[in-house]
Amino acid sequence: MLKSIVQRGKIALGVVCALAMLGSVGACSSSAPQGASGSSDNKKILVIPKYTGLKYFDVSGDGAKEEGKKLGLDVQYIGTQDATANAQIQTITNAIAQKPAAMVVSAIDENAVTPILKKAQSQGIKVVTYDADADSSARTVFVNQLSYELAARTMLDSALKNDPNGGLVAFISASPSATNHRKHVEWMKKLIDSDAKYSKLKYVDTVQYSQDDATKSEEISRNLMQAHPDLKFIISSSVPTTAAAANAIENAGKQGQVYAPGFSMPSSMSHFVEDGTIKAFCLWDPAQLGAVSVAVADQLVQGKITGKKGEKVKVDGIGEFTIGDKGELNVDKPLTFTKDNISQYKF
């Protein structure tokens, strides 16, 4: 009897220690409670990426916080590392409870987040989407890094920078439900079919899906190279996939025969650019994207803009942007990375 009480005590002690850790970790990150009144003096803007821990999103969060500092706002970058719709919706639900003035969201599932974003709007919270849009009824403005057409052109241009003679292209998207990836591929196929500039390119009609997973991407790339001996380009809008494809090319010893010119981060590609496996790839500046999104959210909160077509948003140091159809604002500042400029970028 006594022994069992002692043992229970020990278990309880272990539990308390573990929870104390939780408490102390939480304590340093919890900001002082502030009376968010929901009126215009509310400076709180919550930035919610698809999930955290991916450098691309974390850099966009840094850009958002930086812009917030400039504008005198309380910008927080929140979320979990769980890449699931459920986890993101839970984050958004708990964000609403904190009564922010605005939310900036990259939707992991454009449809599933719609009801919860509408709920946020009904409570007077301004909703801006960035990176990946939700249903247009659930947000006021979508800050799009590149229009779908420009994204497609940028990737094809980058392909031709690797080899101006063109060749066979294979596409890898994250998943059939990743809207922006789907639109990019549609545009690329259309451009190859119709634009003389890209007439030297051909494509494999079937699109492969990598779930943003590096291992899977590498396997798909390997299979593509085996199935199509004349393959010249593996193009993906997925940041982890492009780097994995470059790795697969290197491992297969196909340098100079196959290239991965799609979207990726300089930090994960510098190795392949230095050794010549990849001559050019592309993206945009995620920090800039985060900054523009916060500036747009701030102007919405202040009532300077309402999200109508033709309204202009000026962001110091970045540029002036005009809101287009359906509340879409295109930042349209693509970056193409080559051996000559890659060292300038720190993301």
Next chain:
Amino acid sequence: MKSFIRRYQWQEVLIGLLVIAVFIGTQLSPYFLNYLNLANSSVTFVPTALMGLGLFPIVVLGEIDISLTSTLAVSAVLYARCWEAGMPVVEGALISLAVAVVMGVVNGVLVAVAKLPSMAVTLGTMGAYRGAAYLIAGDAGINGIEGGYASLGSTWVGYIPVPVLVFAIVAFVIWVIMAKTNYGQYCYAIGNQAPAVKSAGISITFVKIVAYVLGAVTAWLAGVVWAGQYASARGDNADGTIMLVLTIVVLGGVSIFGGSGLTSGVVLAVALLFVVQSAMSLANVPGTTQTLISGLILLIAIVLPNLSRLKELIVKKPTTK
């Protein structure tokens, strides 16, 4: 008797953890004790929690089913397609239920009749069912679900969200099955590899198939709740949540070796994980820290119940000469 005490202790530990977690939650965020927010965010937890309840009898049997989240996706997209086709909600529910049952039977037959390892079988069906969900949903998925089809997922009864009621009812049903019926006793006996199982003439095959069907039915219900709650369904629904489902079961004190575990433990684990996640989320705890804490909790869940076993290993008493 001894194992009974150990299990009873585990419920106490979970209650203790829950009290502490609630207290920390109130300290972390001024918004934590807002009832409406708690109720709203509990709804997002329900599909995962339902699958946890469904997985519980399977784990008691000493088996596993990681295809549950894919079963959810197939059920949700099929149910949504029925809405799109303008069928009455009862028909949509029954059609998707029938398909879910078939998916459960396939798992059960492959495990119990073909005697294949359940991890390998459900790893395979996880991919196959996921592929089926994508095929049914198409690229863009189904959006705008409303009316009767959304009733289980998005309505409230007074101050209580319907999904939470659904969870409570399923928890009660699972408790009755596991604690009050012969079937439940068979599950524990088979999980414990009790020698009496064979001589008593229990059909292990039948018990296992039923458990897989039960699991698939909870995943179907989770899919119906999901489609209503998010007013949409896509092929990738619930992709990646299987780890959280497993965490619920293991944290609930259900032995991964089979043969033990109680419904109350699973329900307490759901409550604990929900409180911890809500508290961290409300306090905007960074994602990396959240992952760390979730991992620690799972580790505690595995290590603590086996503490006495570990102790025996470390302080091995010298045997009498």
